[in-house]
Amino acid sequence: MKTALITGSTGLIGSELVNLLLESNQYEKVIAFVKRDSGINNPKFVQHIINFDNPTTYQELVKGDDFFCTIGTTIKTAGSKEAFRKVDFEYPTQFAEMALKNKVKQFLIISSLGATESTGNFYLKTKAEVESFLKKMNFESISILRPSLLLGERKEFRLGEKIGGFFTKIFGFLFIGNLKKxxxxxxKNVARALFEIAQKNTEGYTIYESDAIQEMVE
Known part of the structure; x- marks a missing residue:
């Protein structure tokens, strides 16, 4: 049985993933790194309330088998590009460095559809820079998931996702062929895909586009 490590455990995907990990017989322990008490009460669940900006105080705690990085925000929520980059680039790369140093075998992370360093979109460029950083790291397995617009009940309101969900219900049949991704x-489907990918132990660096993620759980 394995030990799972997760950051972003209270988010839209992370909260779904934690439930899967706690219900699974594959994991005997689920360790979450959080800013505040998550309120989860389960004998398999261990949470470390940390100051993300002071990695020397928690780097020795990043020990296990599979690290799931589901942390993320938006520029609007963060308040500035600098604050956004701290959450979406600095924290994931910090955890990756600590995980590799502590011999964690797998690193799985949520990126974004359209991530590329050649874009002028700051959000997508940052996601691509994280991917490039991870590609140079010597984990046994690195999995990059690039979901499209996420559907689900967030604690925070995101107008774009609400509009996207509305139009998907009406025009979902149009997303075929090259538009499928x-x-x-x-x-919940992205969380399920994260879980399933972690059990495959695929060696090397693998990117999963949104349509592949969906097909994996159908």
């Missing part, structure tokens, strides 16, 4: 995807 742009179809909005349920957060």
């Amino acid at each position: 742009y179809k909005p995807i349920e957060s």
